[in-house]
Amino acid sequence: MPETSVSSPTKTVTIGPDHPFVIIGERINPTGRRLLAAQMGAMDFSRVQQDAVAQVAAGAQMLDVNAGVPGADEPAILAAAIRAVQEVVDVPLSLDSSVIEALEAGLQVYQGKPLINSVTGEDASLERVLPLAKKHGAAVVGIANDERGIPATPEGRLEIARKIVERAQDYGISPNDVVVDPLAMTVGADHRAATVTLETVRLIRQELGVNTVCGASNISFGLPDRLLLNVAFLAMAIGAGLTAAITNPLEETLRKTVSAADVMMGHDEYCQRWIASVRGAAGRDRPSRRRRRRASTGER
Amino acid sequence: MPETSVSSPTKTVTIGPDHPFVIIGERINPTGRRLLAAQMGAMDFSRVQQDAVAQVAAGAQMLDVNAGVPGADEPAILAAAIRAVQEVVDVPLSLDSSVIEALEAGLQVYQGKPLINSVTGEDASLERVLPLAKKHGAAVVGIANDERGIPATPEGRLEIARKIVERAQDYGISPNDVVVDPLAMTVGADHRAATVTLETVRLIRQELGVNTVCGASNISFGLPDRLLLNVAFLAMAIGAGLTAAITNPLEETLRKTVSAADVMMGHDEYCQRWIASVRGAAGRDRPSRRRRRRASTGER
Numbered sequence: 001m002p003e004t005s006v007s008s009p010t011k012t013v014t015i016g017p018d019h020p021f022v023i024i025g026e027r028i029n030p031t032g033r034r035l036l037a038a039q040m041g042a043m044d045f046s047r048v049q050q051d052a053v054a055q056v057a058a059g060a061q062m063l064d065v066n067a068g069v070p071g072a073d074e075p076a077i078l079a080a081a082i083r084a085v086q087e088v089v090d091v092p093l094s095l096d097s098s099v100i101e102a103l104e105a106g107l108q109v110y111q112g113k114p115l116i117n118s119v120t121g122e123d124a125s126l127e128r129v130l131p132l133a134k135k136h137g138a139a140v141v142g143i144a145n146d147e148r149g150i151p152a153t154p155e156g157r158l159e160i161a162r163k164i165v166e167r168a169q170d171y172g173i174s175p176n177d178v179v180v181d182p183l184a185m186t187v188g189a190d191h192r193a194a195t196v197t198l199e200t201v202r203l204i205r206q207e208l209g210v211n212t213v214c215g216a217s218n219i220s221f222g223l224p225d226r227l228l229l230n231v232a233f234l235a236m237a238i239g240a241g242l243t244a245a246i247t248n249p250l251e252e253t254l255r256k257t258v259s260a261a262d263v264m265m266g267h268d269e270y271c272q273r274w275i276a277s278v279r280g281a282a283g284r285d286r287p288s289r290r291r292r293r294r295a296s297t298g299e300r
Numbered sequence: 301m302p303e304t305s306v307s308s309p310t311k312t313v314t315i316g317p318d319h320p321f322v323i324i325g326e327r328i329n330p331t332g333r334r335l336l337a338a339q340m341g342a343m344d345f346s347r348v349q350q351d352a353v354a355q356v357a358a359g360a361q362m363l364d365v366n367a368g369v370p371g372a373d374e375p376a377i378l379a380a381a382i383r384a385v386q387e388v389v390d391v392p393l394s395l396d397s398s399v400i401e402a403l404e405a406g407l408q409v410y411q412g413k414p415l416i417n418s419v420t421g422e423d424a425s426l427e428r429v430l431p432l433a434k435k436h437g438a439a440v441v442g443i444a445n446d447e448r449g450i451p452a453t454p455e456g457r458l459e460i461a462r463k464i465v466e467r468a469q470d471y472g473i474s475p476n477d478v479v480v481d482p483l484a485m486t487v488g489a490d491h492r493a494a495t496v497t498l499e500t501v502r503l504i505r506q507e508l509g510v511n512t513v514c515g516a517s518n519i520s521f522g523l524p525d526r527l528l529l530n531v532a533f534l535a536m537a538i539g540a541g542l543t544a545a546i547t548n549p550l551e552e553t554l555r556k557t558v559s560a561a562d563v564m565m566g567h568d569e570y571c572q573r574w575i576a577s578v579r580g581a582a583g584r585d586r587p588s589r590r591r592r593r594r595a596s597t598g599e600r
Contacts, residue, residue, distance in 0.1 A: 187563055188571055194564035198539060219564075223571055224578040228553070232535045232560035239498060239536030253528070260532035263487055264494035264519075271488055271523055278524040 002211050004139050004179050004243075006062065006092040007112040013061050013092050015179060015211050015244050020267045021258050022062060022244035024094055024115075024213070025055030028081065029066040040077055041069045045084035052085045058249040059259075063089065064117060065106075066096035075105035082106050094141070094246070100128045107136040115139045117246075118181065121146035121160035130171040139177040140168065141213055144200065150183055154199040157182055161204050179211045179244065180204050184233070186221040194219055194233055198240045205241040213244040216254075231257045238265065302511045304439050304479055304543075306362065306392040307412040313361050313392050315479060315511050315544045320567045321558050322362060322544035324394050324415075324513070325355030328381065329366040341372045345384035352385045358549040359559075363389065364417060365406075366396035375405035382406050394441070394546070400428045407436040415439045417546075418481065421446035421460035430471040439477040440468065441513055444500065450483055454499040457482055461504050479511045479544065480504050484533070486521040494519055494533055498540045505541040513544040516554075531557045538565065 004015040015022045028051050030037035039047050052063055065085055067078035078097060085093060094115040095106040103116060118141035119129035133140045142164035144150070144157035151157050161180045168178050182200035185193040197219070201212050214237060220229035231254055234245060238261040249255050259277055262268045304315040315322045328351050330337035339347050352363055365385055367378035378397060385393060394415040395406040403416060418441035419429035433440040442464035444450070444457035451457045461480040468478050482500035485493040497519070501512050514537060520529035531554055534545060538561040549555050559577055562568045 187566075191563075191566045191569045191571070195566050198564075223563075224575060225556075228556050228560045229563060229574075231531065232557050233564050235532045235535035236539030236561065236564055239539045256525075256528050257532050260528045261536065263491075263523075263529060264498075264533050264536055266487075266491045266495050269491045271491070274529075275524060 002176055002209055004115075004176055004211050005113065006115050006139055008086065008090050008092050009111045010090045011092065015213070017205070017211075017241060017243055018267075019243075020262045020273075021238055021242075021265075022213075023060050023249050023255065023258055024062040024064050024244060024246045025051075025058075025060035025249050026064050026215070026217075026246045027051045027055055027248060027250070028063060028085065029096070030069045031066070037069045040067060040081065041072045043077070043080060045081055048081055049084055049088045052089045055249050056089045056091055058252075059255050060091065060249040062092050062094055062115070062244075064094040064096045064246050067102065068097065068099075074099050074102040078102045079105040079109045083109050086111055095138075100132070103129065103132060107132060107138065110136075113137055113139065115141060115179065117141045118143050119164065121163050123147075126164065126167045130168055130173060133168075133177070134171045134173055139179060140173070141181055142168070142178050143181045144183050150185070152196070154182075154196055154203050157196075157200045158203045158207060161200075161208060161210075165208055165210055175208070175210050179213045180208070181213055181215070182242075184214050184216065184219045184237075186223075187219055187229075188222040194236070198236055201237060201240040201242050211243040212241065213246065214242055216245040216247040227251065227253055230254055234258065235261050302476055302509055304415075304476055304511050305413070306415050306439055308386065308390050308392050309411045310390045311392065315513070317505070317511075317541060317543055318567075319543075320562045320573075321538055321542075321565075322513075323360050323549050323555065323558055324362040324364050324544060324546045325351075325358075325360035325549050326364050326515070326517075326546045327351045327355055327548060327550070328363060328385065329396070330369045331366070337369045340367060340377055340381065341369045343377070343380060345381055348381050349384055349388045352389045355549050356389045356391055358552075359555050360391065360549040362392050362394055362415070362544075364394040364396045364546050367402065368397065368399075374399050374402040378402045379405040379409045383409050386411055395438075400432070403429065403432060407432060407438065410436075413437055413439065415441060415479065417441045418443050419464065421463050423447075426464065426467045430468055430473060433468075433477070434471045434473055439479060440473070441481055442468070442478050443481045444483050450485070452496070454482075454496055454503050457496075457500045458503045458507055461500075461508060461510075465508055465510055475508070475510050479513045480508070481513055481515070482542075484514050484516065484519045486523075487519055487529075488522040494536070498536055501537060501540040501542050511543040512541065513546065514542055516545040516547040527551065527553055530554055534558065535561050 094117045096117040120143045144160045184197045187193045219233045220226040394417045396417040420443045444460045484497045487493045519533045520526035
């Protein structure tokens with residue numbers, strides 16, 4: 001079974017089908033967050049640090065850090081953001097940029113073994129990102145698209161994933177250090193979007209034996225009442241073999257669904273973590289609410 | 301692809317991997333419901349009829365009817381309950397009993413093509429239930445256990461399912477009319493319980509090509525905060541190929557998860573049913589709640 005280990009100076013997280021599902025907190029990303037973008041652009045990382053602490057407190061085992069502020073010095077901001085985040089939390093980070101200089105700057109300051117997010121199947125991307133991953137001993141997310149775009153079929157995505165894994169091996173990077181993103185498009189635009197993603201996850205596990213990671217909220221883009229769509233998709237993807245997701249751990253229902261899916265996958269023996277998490281939540285309830293609940297367990 | 305059609309005098313429901321997931325309402329069952337048991341024992345079916353109407357209103361496409369009142373005349377009660385239910389709702393029914401005389405009495409009064417719940421892989425069960433199913437043109441639930449109990453492995457359950465499907469064919473019953481129950485044991489007692497069920501669903505689809513149905517709440521028995529455990533399991537099972545579940549449609553989160561899973565499986569083209577169901581729910585909101593929601597969509 002594949003195992004992808006990433007680390008901070010004090011903590012190692014292992015992604016793999018024999019391990020609990022890994023939530024990578026998505027919140028540190030200026031896209032669509034005006035206040036955060038303005039602060040990051042001004043090299044103020046107080047909100048970034050708050051987001052880091054809140055996501056880890058909510059149960060994120062890793063955090064994604066993206067510094068794509070339009071018109072700003074992304075390499076400098078990403079490096080500073082990583083420093084700021086590593087000051088306040090001890091989870092491993094995913095360095096998220098499509099700008100090679102930003103990845104380079106981030107890798108120089110990162111303490112531990114990070115996840116690089118990401119390389120695609122495009123030759124230009126492979127040739128620039130993979131040597132960097134090798135040089136810094138990082139793991140890397142490989143996205144299943146290339147020069148021709150995103151394949152419509154699971155088999156097409158598998159072939160790109162295979163190319164990425166093989167090319168990584170050419171650079172001396174173990175398949176354990178490649179985590180494939182099968183790509184989740186929105187079901188609102190194509191009703192086969194989710195089944196293609198789920199089948200891609202199954203195929204990649206079966207044919208390549210590497211780990212998978214997915215952005216779990218794009219699937220419901222543009223639709224109403226997105227939470228339960230994301231919940232259903234994430235549970236189904238974990239059942240299909242998905243090993244990690246970049247998502248929002250502050251969404252309690254989503255985070256609890258991941259814990260429930262861990263129970264179902266046999267990754268929470270004696271359900272100890274599940275029971276402890278429920279007890280923790282009950283401890284935060286006010287007594288009056290608990291009493292009301294007890295009173296409503298009779299016949300309905 | 302397998303298709304299991306069942307019917308009432310006016311409505312046909314088709315269970316199958318190319319169709320929306322079928323919820324079979326579980327509420328008409330005196331087990332653990334003292335008031336309902338007392339009424340059914342006294343041949344009073346007013347609560348049964350209320351439960352029937354409520355479950356169909358909540359979205360159940362079929363209803364399970366169980367009349368197992370301890371010490372009572374089960375054949376007479378089941379027949380009368382079926383008559384009472386068919387008076388008030390038009391969905392097809394599942395006739396639920398382990399007593400052959402009760403099934404016989406129920407089949408005699410049922411109008412349409414019902415689902416018999418159930419036959420096991422035991423010879424004694426097969427020899428009594430299958431001729432009855434053939435005689436009345438009913439579909440039948442085949443449970444993956446036999447004289448030796450419930451196999452611990454998916455392969456063991458597959459073999460019993462294969463025996464049931466083959467024996468049904470010997471009696472002239474098409475595999476389309478056999479729906480296998482892969483059995484969901486409780487994860488609280490065995491942390492592999494869910495993975496065994498999910499793998500059994502996949503194997504049965506792949507090897508036998510028949511439909512599957514499952515009781516979806518037993519999985520979380522004895523654990524706290526069961527709803528999200530059931531939600532995660534049901535979504536994962538639908539992703540693995542499960543085609544129907546006997547469950548409680550009055551649990552709104554569970555029912556909505558099934559709708560969300562239908563979207564993910566590509567069974568809700570253009571997400572029309574999803575969008576309509578959300579609009580329906582919003583229409584029931586009071587204006588003040590809607591306003592509050594709109595106000596909270598800014599940056600968090």
